[in-house]
Amino acid sequence: MMANFSCKCDPFLHLCEALFLAPSDYMQMLTCYCDDSGNDRVAVVAGYVSTVDAWKKFNVQWGEVLKRYKVPIEKMRRSDLENFKDAFAEEKDWNKKRQIAFLKELHPIIKQYTKVGVGSAVVIKDFEEIMPRYIYDLYGGPIGWAAEQCVVNSAKWHEKLSRRNKGQVKWIFEAGTKGSGQISKMFCALIKRKDLRREHRIFDNCSFEPKGLIPLHSADIIAYEVFKHVENQILDEGRKRGIRISMKDLIRPVEEKYFKCVGRAYMQKFADKFMRENGL
Numbered sequence: 001m002m003a004n005f006s007c008k009c010d011p012f013l014h015l016c017e018a019l020f021l022a023p024s025d026y027m028q029m030l031t032c033y034c035d036d037s038g039n040d041r042v043a044v045v046a047g048y049v050s051t052v053d054a055w056k057k058f059n060v061q062w063g064e065v066l067k068r069y070k071v072p073i074e075k076m077r078r079s080d081l082e083n084f085k086d087a088f089a090e091e092k093d094w095n096k097k098r099q100i101a102f103l104k105e106l107h108p109i110i111k112q113y114t115k116v117g118v119g120s121a122v123v124i125k126d127f128e129e130i131m132p133r134y135i136y137d138l139y140g141g142p143i144g145w146a147a148e149q150c151v152v153n154s155a156k157w158h159e160k161l162s163r164r165n166k167g168q169v170k171w172i173f174e175a176g177t178k179g180s181g182q183i184s185k186m187f188c189a190l191i192k193r194k195d196l197r198r199e200h201r202i203f204d205n206c207s208f209e210p211k212g213l214i215p216l217h218s219a220d221i222i223a224y225e226v227f228k229h230v231e232n233q234i235l236d237e238g239r240k241r242g243i244r245i246s247m248k249d250l251i252r253p254v255e256e257k258y259f260k261c262v263g264r265a266y267m268q269k270f271a272d273k274f275m276r277e278n279g280l
Contacts, residue, residue, distance in 0.1 A: 011212045012059045016052055019170060019207075023053035028118070028154055029215045031174035032143050032183065033079075033223040041235055043127075043142040043179065044227045045150045046119030046259070047219035048110065049157070049169060055215045058113035062214050065105045069098075074210075076217050078224035107249050110218050116157055116254065119226045120150040121261040123235070130267045134280055138189045140182030146262070147173070147183045148190070151206075153258055174216045175208035184208070225250055230261045 021027070030047035034040045050058070066073060075087035081099060088094040127142040139145040151171055158169050173183055187206060209216065225247045232241045251259065274280075 010059070011210070012055065012214055015172075015209065015213065016056070021052045021170065023051065023056075025052050026050070026115075026158060026169040027052055027055055027215075028151075028169050028171050029055075029174075029213075029219040030147070030150065030171060031216060031219040031223050032147065032177055032179040033220075033227045034143065034178050040124055042121055042227055042230045042261075043124055043146050044119060044121045044223050044230070045143065045146040045183075046117065046121075046223040046226045047150070048114035048117050048215075048222065049154055050114045050215075054113040054115070058109060058218070059214045061109050061113075062106070062217060065102075065109070066214075069102055073214060074212050076211070076220070078221045082224070103246060106221070107246070110221065110250065111252065114218060116154075116258060117222050117251070118150055118154040118157065118255075119222060119259040120146040120153065121226055121230045121259075122146045122267075123230075123261070123264075126264045126267060130264060131271055132275060132280070135271055135274060138186070140185035140189070141179075142182075143179035144182035144186035148186055149260075149262060153260075157258060169205065171206040172213070172216065173206065173208050174213075174219060175210050180208065222250060226259060234261055 026049055028047055028049040030045060033044045033046070034042070063073070066076060070092075071087050077086065080086045081088045081094075081102070084090050084094050084099075088099070122142045122145065124142050127145065128136075131145070135145075139148060154169065154171075173180065211217075225244065228244055229247050232238065233243060
């Protein structure tokens with residue numbers, strides 16, 4: 001039995017207890033990222049899959065690092081760390097050297113305790129130009145569609161892994177982030193539609209949790225890195241910057257096929273097939 005005294009004060013352990021999760025069950029932590037500057041070009045949904053038992057160990061070690069660096073759990077934001085804002089402001093003794101040291105402690109924890117990373121990126125302009133209004137509204141927008149693509153891809157990974165084990169993945173999304181409303185709308189729409197529910201039955205196994213859930217920090221980090229990679233290497237074609245060192249450090253060879261920036265051709269094919277199969 002997983003219940004213990006610490007469940008009363010630790011959001012992650014409390015969640016595991018509330019969901020009756022066994023140590024070997026899988027959970028995926030996911031979040032979305034868009035540029036907060038108002039010049040949105042890319043929508044990203046990304047995160048990591050691991051077992052409940054591994055996330056519990058991640059939870060402890062990550063929390064210890066945050067405590068040593070005096071970073072409040074709810075203030076851990078990769079974009080703030082990059083730009084020395086809020087909890088990482090220069091007046092709080094943050095600088096490039098400390099930033100690098102901090103990441104060098106966090107990245108190994110991610111790589112040690114997660115099984116696989118999955119991410120889906122969408123160029124917003126392409127999505128808005130290609131997707132029919134019906135699909136746009138059904139999925140809530142580019143972030144909602146990227147979330148659906150991300151969850152479906154991670155489900156495929158799990159199916160290959162567990163042909164003898166029919167257990168499901170529990171998908172945990174960070175609540176309250178920019179774009180999370182699109183994801184909520186997408187879930188509601190797909191579950192209500194009987195013709196799509198069977199195909200998208202995996203969405204019955206999703207929930208939204210606050211930033212205080214420490215394992216969600218891993219999703220925040222990889223979502224930010226995917227966003228910067230697409231922005232720098234695809235939209236700007238690498239003219240201004242090379243591949244980020246932090247991106248190279250995080251992505252394991254086996255994960256390369258699970259991180260995708262969905263192109264115009266795929267979007268058009270998806271839209272045509274969806275509209276045709278649904279008589280629209």
